[in-house]
Amino acid sequence: MSNVRQALAEQLAEAVFQALAEDLTRQERALLVVSGGSTPVPFFKALAAKPLPWSRIDITLADERWVDEQSSDSNAKLVRENLLQGAAANANFVPLTSDASTPEEGVEEVAKRTASLSWPASVVILGMGGDGHTASLFPDSLELGLALSTDEPLVAVRTPSQPQPRITFSAGRLHQAHRHILHITGDDKRSVLANAMSGDDVRKLPIRAFLSCPLAIYWAP
Numbered sequence: 168m169s170n171v172r173q174a175l176a177e178q179l180a181e182a183v184f185q186a187l188a189e190d191l192t193r194q195e196r197a198l199l200v201v202s203g204g205s206t207p208v209p210f211f212k213a214l215a216a217k218p219l220p221w222s223r224i225d226i227t228l229a230d231e232r233w234v235d236e237q238s239s240d241s242n243a244k245l246v247r248e249n250l251l252q253g254a255a256a257n258a259n260f261v262p263l264t265s266d267a268s269t270p271e272e273g274v275e276e277v278a279k280r281t282a283s284l285s286w287p288a289s290v291v292i293l294g295m296g297g298d299g300h301t302a303s304l305f306p307d308s309l310e311l312g313l314a315l316s317t318d319e320p321l322v323a324v325r326t327p328s329q330p331q332p333r334i335t336f337s338a339g340r341l342h343q344a345h346r347h348i349l350h351i352t353g354d355d356k357r358s359v360l361a362n363a364m365s366g367d368d369v370r371k372l373p374i375r376a377f378l379s380c381p382l383a384i385y386w387a388p
């Protein structure tokens with residue numbers, strides 16, 4: 168982990184800490200939506216060390232691979248091992264998978280589980296892949312159009328470029344937040360983001376669906 172990426176993660180953790188603490192002065196519970204993948208690990212560790220009233224905080228994921236929680240591909244496993252540590256283990260974590268064998272079968276149950284969370288979220292933290300996907304809104308997903316337009320909170324997605332089926336919050340539900348943050352690293356992702364900012368076809372680069380949220384960008388080389 169480069170020093171600059173570590174510093175970025177710590178600055179992001181401080182900003183999220185301030186946002187959650189501020190919202191908790193006005194409301195009993197606050198919701199944090201985080202992303203999976205490799206980028207958020209140092210941020211998770213830095214946030215877990217913050218002195219928050221964790222039992223008043225709900226945490227869920229922007230998206231998930233439909234895999235067992237013990238799988239190394241599970242975003243829930245990543246959150247449990249890196250964010251829900253120490254005092255932060257008192258947060259109420261709501262995962263996005265169920266015992267159903269497919270996301271199509273499980274999506275309704277997961278939607279019920281996430282409906283009771285304190286929307287709008289205090290913060291939605293998005294990641295972005297090199298193909299411009301965010302959450303599981305992939306350019307080649309068969310359900311991209313649905314996920315971008317539906318009023319339903321969650322969508323089961325099948326994506327030719329991805330090995331597993333997935334479940335994702337829809338763009339409409341992810342828009343329901345007081346603050347949106349994009350956390351990315353590396354020159355390649357910076358170029359993808361610059362490209363996204365210079366056009367408007369959301370289906371080609373789905374991150375475009377969030378560029379005017381407004382979206383705070385945390386980037387480091």
Ligand SMILES: O=C1O[C@H](COP(=O)(O)O)[C@@H](O)[C@H](O)[C@H]1O
Binds near residue numbers: 203204207231242297
């Ligand atoms: O598949 C996913 O990838 C993106 C980006 O991940 P990264 O490893 O390039 O940081 C992530 O935002 C998303 O939640 C995850 O499911």
